[in-house]
Amino acid sequence: MNRSLSMGACVGMILMAAVASAETVAGLPVHIQRLSPEVVRVWVGDAISSTATVAVATTKGVLVVDTTGNTVIDGELRGIIARELGRSDFKVLINTHEHGDHTGGNGAYADCDIVGHELVGAGMAAAQADKAQSLAWYATRIPELERELAAQPAGSAAMATLQEQLTVTRLNHEALASKNKPVPPTKTFSDRLTLDMGDTAVELYYIGGMHSASDIAVFLPKHGLLLTGDTMSDKWLTDTPGCLASFVARAGVRHDFPLLLENWDLLLAKKDAVKVLVPGHWNGELSRDGFAARVEYVRTLWNGVNRCATEGGDLAALQAELALPARFPALVASPGFSRENNYMTILALWTNVTGQESAADRLYALVDEGQGNEAIGAVVTERGAKPARYFFLEGQINYAGYRFLQEGKVPQAVRIMTVNRDLFPESWNVHDSLGEALLAAGDAGAATASYEKSLALNPGNASATEALARIRNGAAVPGTNVR
Numbered sequence: 105m106n107r108s109l110s111m112g113a114c115v116g117m118i119l120m121a122a123v124a125s126a127e128t129v130a131g132l133p134v135h136i137q138r139l140s141p142e143v144v145r146v147w148v149g150d151a152i153s154s155t156a157t158v159a160v161a162t163t164k165g166v167l168v169v170d171t172t173g174n175t176v177i178d179g180e181l182r183g184i185i186a187r188e189l190g191r192s193d194f195k196v197l198i199n200t201h202e203h204g205d206h207t208g209g210n211g212a213y214a215d216c217d218i219v220g221h222e223l224v225g226a227g228m229a230a231a232q233a234d235k236a237q238s239l240a241w242y243a244t245r246i247p248e249l250e251r252e253l254a255a256q257p258a259g260s261a262a263m264a265t266l267q268e269q270l271t272v273t274r275l276n277h278e279a280l281a282s283k284n285k286p287v288p289p290t291k292t293f294s295d296r297l298t299l300d301m302g303d304t305a306v307e308l309y310y311i312g313g314m315h316s317a318s319d320i321a322v323f324l325p326k327h328g329l330l331l332t333g334d335t336m337s338d339k340w341l342t343d344t345p346g347c348l349a350s351f352v353a354r355a356g357v358r359h360d361f362p363l364l365l366e367n368w369d370l371l372l373a374k375k376d377a378v379k380v381l382v383p384g385h386w387n388g389e390l391s392r393d394g395f396a397a398r399v400e401y402v403r404t405l406w407n408g409v410n411r412c413a414t415e416g417g418d419l420a421a422l423q424a425e426l427a428l429p430a431r432f433p434a435l436v437a438s439p440g441f442s443r444e445n446n447y448m449t450i451l452a453l454w455t456n457v458t459g460q461e462s463a464a465d466r467l468y469a470l471v472d473e474g475q476g477n478e479a480i481g482a483v484v485t486e487r488g489a490k491p492a493r494y495f496f497l498e499g500q501i502n503y504a505g506y507r508f509l510q511e512g513k514v515p516q517a518v519r520i521m522t523v524n525r526d527l528f529p530e531s532w533n534v535h536d537s538l539g540e541a542l543l544a545a546g547d548a549g550a551a552t553a554s555y556e557k558s559l560a561l562n563p564g565n566a567s568a569t570e571a572l573a574r575i576r577n578g579a580a581v582p583g584t585n586v587r
C-alpha cells in the first residue's frame with residue numbers, strides 16, 4: 105500500500121526513501137531504509153503497523169535496537185541486516201520496552217548482550233503468565249481473519265491487509281505455542297546508561313510512564329539519531345497507527361514522572377545534536393516540536409496535579425482546569441491525544457502523587473461482590489476525610505454504573521447509581537443515569553421521579569424529557585433500553 109514510503113518530510117535530511125524490494129520474509133514484503141551509511145532500518149509488511157528494527161555498525165560490532173516480535177522473522181532480518189551493513193559481528197540488542205512486538209524476537213539475538221530497562225523482564229514474564237488466555241484469543245482470531253479474508257474481493261487492498269495480518273498472527277501463535285522461552289535482557293539499568301561501542305556512544309534514558317513501565321530512549325550522538333520506541337508519534341503514515349495510537353499514562357503501570365521529565369529534559373537540551381527522531385514502528389514519524397509539545401504537556405499535568413494535591417484541592421475541578429480543549433487546544437487534534445487519554449493521564453498522575461484509590465473502582469468491586477450496605481458505607485464515609493484514602497469522581501462512578509448495565513447487571517447498576525445520586529445530589533446527570541437504570545429494572549415509577557429531579561436541576565436535559573414522554577406513552581418497555 106505504501107511501498108514508496110518517504111520519510112523526507114521528517115526533520116531528518118539524512119533519511120532516504122525506504123526501498124521495498126521484491127524480497128520477502130515469511131511471505132511478507134521487506135522494507136529497508138538507509139538512515140546513514142552505517143545505520144539501516146528494516147521491517148516487514150506494507151499495511152500492518154510492524155516494529156522497525158534499527159541496526160548500527162560500530163567498531164565494536166553491530167548494535168540492533170528492537171526485534172519485530174518473532175524469531176522466525178527476526179532471524180531472517182538479521183541476515184538481511186548483515187548483508188546491508190556488510191558484516192555479521194552482532195554484539196548488542198537493545199529493547200526499547202517490554203512489549204512482545206519488540207522483545208518477541210530476542211531469541212534471534214541470544215548470542216548478544218541484550219540490554220533493556222530493569223522492568224522489561226517482569227513485563228515479559230507477566231505477558232507469559234497470560235499465555236493460556238492469549239492462546240485462546242489466537243484460537244478464535246485466526247479463523248475469524250480467515251473468514252474475513254475469504255470474503256474480500258481478490259486483489260483488493262483490504263485483502264492484502266488481511267493477508268498480512270493473518271500471516272503475522274499465525275507466526276505469533278506458533279511462537280507462543282512453541283516451547284521456546286522468552287529471552288529477557290541480560291544487562292539492565294534503572295535511570296540512564298551509556299554503552300561504549302568504540303566509535304559510537306549509545307546513550308540510554310529511562311522514559312517509561314506514557315506507554316509502558318519500561319520504555320527507554322536510545323540516543324546515538326554520532327548519527328544524531330534519537331530512537332523513541334512506542335512512546336509517541338506526531339504523524340501517522342497509515343490509518344492504523346497500532347502502538348503509536350495513544351499518548352496516555354495508564355492506571356496500574358509504575359510511573360516515575362520526575363525521572364521521566366528529567367530524562368526528557370536532557371534529551372531536549374541536546375537541541376540540534378538530535379537530527380532525526382525515529383519512532384519504534386515504521387508507520388509513525390516524530391518531529392522535534394512534537395516531542396517538545398508532549399514533554400510540556402506532561403510537565404503541565406504533573407505540576408498541576410502536585411499543586412492541587414498539596415493545596416488539598418478537588419480532583420474534579422482539576423480535571424476541568426486541565427481538560428484538553430480548554431487548556432491544550434493545540435493538542436486536541438494531535439496524534440495520540442484524546443479527551444479520554446487526557447482524563448486517564450490526570451487520574452494516573454493523581455494516584456501516583458496522592459496514593460489515593462479510586463472510590464469508583466472500589467465501589468464497583470464491592471457491588472459486584474454483592475457486599476452489604478456496611479461495606480459500601482465504609483467507602484462513602486471516607487469522602488472528604490483527611491488524609492483521603494479515596495478520590496470520588498461523579499463521572500467515574502457513573503461510568504461504573506453503565507459498565508454494570510452493559511454487562512446486564514441491572515440491580516448492580518441501580519445500586520451504584522443510587523450511591524452516586526446520594527454522593528452528588530445536585531448533579532442532573534446522576535439523576536438522569538439512575539432514571540435509565542431504574543427503567544431498565546422495570547421500575548417506571550422510581551425512574552419517573554429520578555428523571556423529573558434531573559429536569560428540575562437542568563430543564564434543558566432533552567434525554568430526560570424524551571424518557572418521560574416514552575414512559576407516559578408506555579413505550580419504555582422495561583429491560584430493553586439497556587445500552
Ligand SMILES: [Zn+2]
Nearest residue numbers: 201203334347
Ligand atoms: Zn509497545
